[in-house]
Amino acid sequence: MRRLSLLLMVTVTLTLRAASGPAKGSLVVVGGGDVGTEIAERFVQLAGGPDALIVVIPTADEREPKADAPPPAFLTKAGARNLVVLHTRDRKVADSEEFVKPLRGAKAVWFGGGRQWRLVDSYAGTRSEREIRKVLRRGGVIGGSSAGATIIGSYLVRGAREGNALMMAPGYEAGFGYLRGVAVDQHLIKRKRENDMLPVIAKHPELLGIGIDESTAIVVRKDEFEVVGVSKVAIYDPAHQPGADGLKYYWLERGERFHLKARRKLVPRAN
Numbered sequence: 001m002r003r004l005s006l007l008l009m010v011t012v013t014l015t016l017r018a019a020s021g022p023a024k025g026s027l028v029v030v031g032g033g034d035v036g037t038e039i040a041e042r043f044v045q046l047a048g049g050p051d052a053l054i055v056v057i058p059t060a061d062e063r064e065p066k067a068d069a070p071p072p073a074f075l076t077k078a079g080a081r082n083l084v085v086l087h088t089r090d091r092k093v094a095d096s097e098e099f100v101k102p103l104r105g106a107k108a109v110w111f112g113g114g115r116q117w118r119l120v121d122s123y124a125g126t127r128s129e130r131e132i133r134k135v136l137r138r139g140g141v142i143g144g145s146s147a148g149a150t151i152i153g154s155y156l157v158r159g160a161r162e163g164n165a166l167m168m169a170p171g172y173e174a175g176f177g178y179l180r181g182v183a184v185d186q187h188l189i190k191r192k193r194e195n196d197m198l199p200v201i202a203k204h205p206e207l208l209g210i211g212i213d214e215s216t217a218i219v220v221r222k223d224e225f226e227v228v229g230v231s232k233v234a235i236y237d238p239a240h241q242p243g244a245d246g247l248k249y250y251w252l253e254r255g256e257r258f259h260l261k262a263r264r265k266l267v268p269r270a271n
Contacts, residue, residue: 019181019208019260021220025136027178028143029152030229031186032113033214035145039229040078042219046141047108050079055086055106059122060114060147064089072112088122095126103131107140111148117159117172119151129176142178143217146186151175153184155207157200167200179220182208182260188234189213197236198248208263209236211249223260227252237263 021027026046030039047054056072058065071083084102093099103109109132111119123129136142144152150159152175158164159172175184183204185197188211197209212218216229227233233252242248252258257266 019179019263021180021223021225021260022136022178023222025139026141027136027152027220027225028141028217029149029179029184029210029212029220030143030145030217031149031188031212031214031231031233032146033187033190035072035074035217036215036229037074037078039215039217040074042217042228043108043110043141043143044075044078044080046219047080048140050081052080052107053082053084053102053105054080054108054110055084055102056110056112057086057119057123057148058112058114059087059089060112060116060118060151062114072110075110089118091122091126094123094128097127100127100131103128103135106135107138109135109140109142111142111144111151113144113146113148115161115164116147116151116156116175117161117169119147119176120156120159120172120174124174124176132176133178136178149186149212150184152178153182153210154180155183155200155204157183157185157197167196168203179210179260181206182210183236185209185211187214189231194234194249197234201236201238205238208260209249210234211236216254218258220260223262224257224266225260226257227254229254235263239263 028043065087154177156175160166160169211234213231216231218225234249236249
């Protein structure tokens, strides 16, 4: 029995350590701030083009989103013409057949910014969450910015109701897990958050931490991602040995690529 228990523990640890992206579909994970044209156009392209049905979920917003709120301007500027805003903070509504109808035909879902605990309270474990995951399984794209980026990871940082300075909050530590074995932070350089992920990784060394600065994104397909936008992305890997700079993380620049399972920067592709 003890041997079986040890085997199960090892299996769970290895499963958690295997950071990975979605088997099908794509992710566009933005670190907050302005979503630039390059990022927005990539999202619309991955959705299937301007006529693809894109569902926008503004539920994380500090203010109560209005039912007739216009979709984000960055998406319409990128050419998106078929946008539906979907919002509730009532779990019963989120679990209803009527509410999820737009998701059944969606090619893309976008999570707006705000506080990620609102997304957990409203959608975790509901029919809505299941239908959103099916968008990926159909080969679509899920994206989000700020709180909408962090919810994409499997471990949720800054999920506390008390305030977003608290990195680990019991009851609000599970994201939606489109990126498995990963914790995502945002507004990284702009808000001087470069060291905030370190205690999380120290406590949960099975995780890979990814910190994304504003107006910057990672575009994930399967187990690889590319950095797009204007700034940088930080990688927090417990196996990383600090160099001369003493930093316990390292940077990826615009255009650089990374393999999640191998936990390494990829060599640039030859032209």
